[in-house]
Amino acid sequence: MGIxxxxxxxxxxxxxLLLCFGTVGTAVAEEVPTDDTAVSADQTTDINDxxxxxxxxxxxxxxxxxxxxxxxxxxxxxxSKRAYHVPSWWNGTKYKDxxxxxxxxxxxxxxTIALEVGGSGEYSAGAILAKAKVTISVKVTGSVSVTTxxxxxxxxxxxxxxxxxxxxxxxxxxxxxxxxxxxxxxxxHEIGHGTATLPTKETGWKYWETTS
Numbered sequence: 001m002g003i004x005x006x007x008x009x010x011x012x013x014x015x016x017l018l019l020c021f022g023t024v025g026t027a028v029a030e031e032v033p034t035d036d037t038a039v040s041a042d043q044t045t046d047i048n049d050x051x052x053x054x055x056x057x058x059x060x061x062x063x064x065x066x067x068x069x070x071x072x073x074x075x076x077x078x079x080s081k082r083a084y085h086v087p088s089w090w091n092g093t094k095y096k097d098x099x100x101x102x103x104x105x106x107x108x109x110x111x112t113i114a115l116e117v118g119g120s121g122e123y124s125a126g127a128i129l130a131k132a133k134v135t136i137s138v139k140v141t142g143s144v145s146v147t148t149x150x151x152x153x154x155x156x157x158x159x160x161x162x163x164x165x166x167x168x169x170x171x172x173x174x175x176x177x178x179x180x181x182x183x184x185x186x187x188x189h190e191i192g193h194g195t196a197t198l199p200t201k202e203t204g205w206k207y208w209e210t211t212s
Contacts, residue, residue, distance in 0.1 A: 039201050041147040048152050048204040050169060055082040058174065061135070069185040076123075076131045079174045085206045086199045087167040088113050088146055098161035098209075105164050105205065106151040113168045113203075114143040119194015123177050128196050136171055139200040144168050152205045160209040167206060168199035 058080035087094070092108035117125040132140045146166065156162035177192035 039141045039144045041145045043201060044144060045202045046150060046204050047169060047202050049154065049207045050085075050204070051207075053083055053169065054085055058082045058172075072180055072182070074177060074179045074191070076128060076175055076177050078131070078135055079176060081136055081174075082172045084170055084172045084197065085165070085167050086113055086170040086197055087165050087206075092148075093146070093166040095164045096161060098156045100156050100158045100160065102153060102155050103162050103164060104151065104153040107146060107148050107166055110145070110147045112143050112145055113199045115141075115199065116197040117194065118196075119175070119192055121177065121190075121192025121194075123175075123192040123194065125196075128175055129198070131175075132171070132173065132196070132198050136173060136198065137200060139202060140171065140198040141201060144199045144201065144203060146203065150203075150205070154205075154207050157209060159211075161212065163208050163210065165206045167203065169202040169204065170197065170199040172197050 059082060060080050061078050088107075088111055090109060090111045093111075095103060095105045097103040115125060115129060117123070117128055129140065129142055150166065152164065154162060154164065173196050175194060175196060176190055178188040179191045180188045
């Protein structure tokens with residue numbers, strides 16, 4: 001059985017929430033409620049081989065904040081989301097075997113799957129996470145701890161190669177940030193946009209097959 005190795009972003013939850021990159025390369029501070037975003041392994045639900053769960057394309061979100069004449073203010077909106085298996089790209093969490101037969105795997109090295117936010121303009125990773133908890137799923141979190149174990153077995157079709165990748169059953173979203181001006185009644189201005197990859201409290205093995 002071969003083991004594929006890739007690099008992973010395994011920063012702590014606090015680093016993932018406090019470091020975001022804008023056009024000036026620095027985080028823009030924003031007041032958001034304090035949130036316990038780190039999820040330990042014993043708080044997660046293990047779900048393996050969720051066939052058909054991932055979205056092949058982005059799913060539009062028709063979200064529009066009600067316009068209020070309350071003076072200048074800022075807010076976030078998500079234009080689309082996609083169900084996505086967020087991989088843990090470190091050694092001991094990805095395997096390939098075949099052709100045919102059975103493969104039995106387990107996590108052999110612990111690590112952390114963290115929120116990733118990228119974009120331009122002014123934004124806060126913490127504010128985007130707080131918004132996602134309300135708009136996308138209450139299960140999204142800043143980081144998920146992965147411990148060793150999580151053994152799983154899967155049959156491989158004849159003449160096929162099987163792949164198993166551990167990770168979090170999370171989401172990818174496209175976000176925008178707006179600011180109203182004047183009395184707040186006019187058209188808002190976009191002041192930031194980008195993408196975010198959001199892990200959830202549900203983790204497990206993703207399985208797929210190839211011909212080589």
